[in-house]
Amino acid sequence: MKKLVRFNSLLNAEKILMLLFLLAFPSLVLGDCTCDAEEEDKNRSLALKYRFGAIAAIFLASLVGVCLPVLGKKIPSLSPENNFFFIIKAFAAGVILATGFIHVLPDAFESLTSPCLPQNPWGKFPFTGFVAMLAAIGALMVDVHATSHYRNKSGNGKGIEAVEGDGENQFSGLPLHTDATHGHAHASVSVEGGSIPNQLRYRVISQVLELGIIVHSVIIGIALGASDNPKIIRPLLAALTFHQFFEGIGLGGCIAQAKFKAQATTIMALFFSLTTPFGIAIGIGISNVYNENSPNALIVQGIFDAASSGILVYMALVDLLSADFMNPKMQSNARLLQGANISLLFGAGCMSLLAKWA
Numbered sequence: 001m002k003k004l005v006r007f008n009s010l011l012n013a014e015k016i017l018m019l020l021f022l023l024a025f026p027s028l029v030l031g032d033c034t035c036d037a038e039e040e041d042k043n044r045s046l047a048l049k050y051r052f053g054a055i056a057a058i059f060l061a062s063l064v065g066v067c068l069p070v071l072g073k074k075i076p077s078l079s080p081e082n083n084f085f086f087i088i089k090a091f092a093a094g095v096i097l098a099t100g101f102i103h104v105l106p107d108a109f110e111s112l113t114s115p116c117l118p119q120n121p122w123g124k125f126p127f128t129g130f131v132a133m134l135a136a137i138g139a140l141m142v143d144v145h146a147t148s149h150y151r152n153k154s155g156n157g158k159g160i161e162a163v164e165g166d167g168e169n170q171f172s173g174l175p176l177h178t179d180a181t182h183g184h185a186h187a188s189v190s191v192e193g194g195s196i197p198n199q200l201r202y203r204v205i206s207q208v209l210e211l212g213i214i215v216h217s218v219i220i221g222i223a224l225g226a227s228d229n230p231k232i233i234r235p236l237l238a239a240l241t242f243h244q245f246f247e248g249i250g251l252g253g254c255i256a257q258a259k260f261k262a263q264a265t266t267i268m269a270l271f272f273s274l275t276t277p278f279g280i281a282i283g284i285g286i287s288n289v290y291n292e293n294s295p296n297a298l299i300v301q302g303i304f305d306a307a308s309s310g311i312l313v314y315m316a317l318v319d320l321l322s323a324d325f326m327n328p329k330m331q332s333n334a335r336l337l338q339g340a341n342i343s344l345l346f347g348a349g350c351m352s353l354l355a356k357w358a
Helices: 002-029 044-074 083-112 127-155 196-226 230-258 262-285 295-325 334-354
Strands: 162-164 169-171
Touching (some): 044 083, 044 262, 083 127, 083 196, 083 230, 127 196, 127 295, 196 230, 230 262, 230 334, 295 334
Antiparallel strands (some): 162 169
8 A cells, every 4th residue: 555655665764864873873972072081990801701792682682572572462461452461561661761761861961961061052051851852742743743644544535524532533434443542532444454544653653662762772882882891881781681671572562563564573673672782882893982971972972862761751651651541441440450550660660770780
């Protein structure tokens, strides 16, 4: 179908944009430094072994995490229609929310308020919050416009009159599908046994979420790869392994609901799994010249961290938590709602605890 082809072209454009970011990032963070690098207990040979081990460990953890929900579709208890899947998604949403608030946003504040940056303009305006806000608004615009565009396209403009209200739909002459996203019911066309607009919505969610995750994954990968201090790498390796595993579960849940073709699912899973190892490899390559206290590095890292946090917080609250917690299935099941709340708190708590080491 033409609309699916156009949608796939947008996905390809996003992948190209991300590849350009991955290739350009190392050159952006290299530059003259105004603050001296901190003294560390350096052991290059031992640190190199840990860093190569980190590449393998984080890749496997990321791959297992993102594949569990995707492969879980073949297991009845893990299918997206099962109550247990709501519990898993609540846990994953808590992980993503804590990632944005506890891991990424504080790093952005630290980078953009560093004394190594000139007071004018960095000390005179709250750039971190501003960039995070713009990123959240940008995610909202992409989310709404992409979903609206393909929802309208799915009807082909023929005989479709939808009236959306507080949980009410009137849809003329076509099958109905109830979509509880954002706590409202949306009329949509059932095509070939599934809802095209609903499916495209999940695809938009998974793409925007992956974008937010990938941006900060590259940055933390570079930070780990550029370190020559085994005392820093060891706890960071353990924390990042769990970090990527939990994030993979969150992203994998969205991919599973988007019902991508096998090839697209594989590409997205590999893209996520390879991002942090790729960042580590970049960090290893530039470790001799990289200075995390250089103005260029601080500005680039701070801006991308702030943008990533805005995207992650928006996606967690609006597209994951709000959509599921307002779902009629959860609203009508007190035990499921209680379990989802506990799972949400547990996921956020686990990821917050990891901030002690990473």
